[in-house]
Amino acid sequence: MTLGVMDQHMGMEWGVIQEGWRKGPWTAEEDRLLIEYVKLNGEGRWNNVARLAGLKRNGKSCRLRWVNYLRPDLKRGQITPHEESIILELHARWGNRWSTIARSLPGRTDNEIKNYWRTHFKKKVKSSSENPEKSRARLLRRQQFQQQQQQLHQLHLQDQIGLKKILSLLDESDNKVPTFTQLRQEIMYPSAPDEQGLLYSMINGYATVPEASNEDILWDGLWNLDDNITERANYQHNLATTFY
DNA sequence: AATGATACCAACCGCTTTGTA
DNA sequence: TTACAAAGCGGTTGGTATCAT
Known part of the structure; x- marks a missing residue:
């Protein structure tokens, strides 16, 4: 969409200055100025951008443009x-x-x-x-899938060292079940540095996807920890009865 | 080819939360 | 403690692109 076209729209006047601030779609030149500003000054203090970068945009607009579009670490392309x-x-x-x-x-x-x-x-x-029938069918398929996932996790968690780590987390927290955050913290910043790889494999089992990056694997694994860590802890108890 | 419906997404608005003086 | 500014957040809008008829 070009600004020329935008400007012609009725009602709201896009790409024009309102109360001193430009609104509407960003131009390549504005993007360049904003990127340049962040390079020099870092993120934050967005209200300074107008003054320091020569942009006629308010701070809010600048922050949004940077966060949602210009940040270099943004992943482009379709959601996988x-x-x-x-x-x-x-x-x-x-x-x-x-x-x-x-x-x-x-x-x-x-x-x-x-x-x-x-x-x-x-x-x-x-x-x-x-459509309640379709909904029920979908729910059923979903539950079956989740059950399969749980069984896989039980198998993965038979990894003795992995169990040991979870048990130690339990011990450290007075037998309270470790929270998702605690486990994630332990993976990101392991108390023993050589345990990071171990924890990766513990959480992911050994079913890593060849083309997935370490980060993908990590987040996938983190996700698979699921919201009910209590159930995960219960696996320890269930292992004997389920598989032995 | 024309038209309407739908998908997609950038950007805005207003409210809330957080930081700081 | 308070007041203000900055940043963050979720909801909404509206324009373009694409697909279906």
């Missing part, structure tokens, strides 16, 4: 099926807490995830409520 499954699961857990969900998807923004959800799932959720 893996990311989609994460979005679905995290949304089921946290609802519309897009920024929280986005933290589990490196390189994706809350805005991107929000848009993706709205276009792909909101309608589906709505339509499923209009």
Whole structure:
């Protein structure tokens, strides 16, 4: 969309200055100025951008443009099926807490995830409520899938060293079940440095995807820890009865 | 080819939270 | 403690692209 076209739209005047600030789509030149500003000054203090970079944009607009579009660590391209499954699961857990969900998807923004959800799932959720039979069937398939996943996890968690680590976390927290955050913390910053690889494999089992990056594997594994860590701890108890 | 429906996404708005003086 | 500014967040809007009829 060009600014020329935008400017012609009725009602809201895009790309024009309102109360001293430009609004509407960003031009390549504005992007360049903003990138240059961040290079020199870092992120933050967005209200200084107008003065220091010569942009006629308010701080809010600059921050948004940077966070959602210009940041170099943004992942471009379509949401992958893996990311989609994460979005679905995290949304089921946290609802519309897009920024929280986005933290589990490196390189994706809350805005991107929000848009993706709205276009792909909101309608589906709505339509499923209009068709209870299909909805039930989907739920059943989902439950079966989750059961399979759980069984896989039980197998993976038979890894003796992995169990030892979880047990130690239990011990350290007075037999309270370690939280998701605790486990993640332990993986990101292991108390014993040589345990990082171990924890990777513990959480992921050995079913790593060859083309997946370490980071993908890590996040996949983190996700698979699931929201109910208590159940994971119960695996320890279940192992004997289930597989021995 | 024309038209309408839908998907996609950038950007805005208003409210809330956080930081700081 | 308080007031203000900055940053963060979620909801919404509206334009373009694409697909279906």
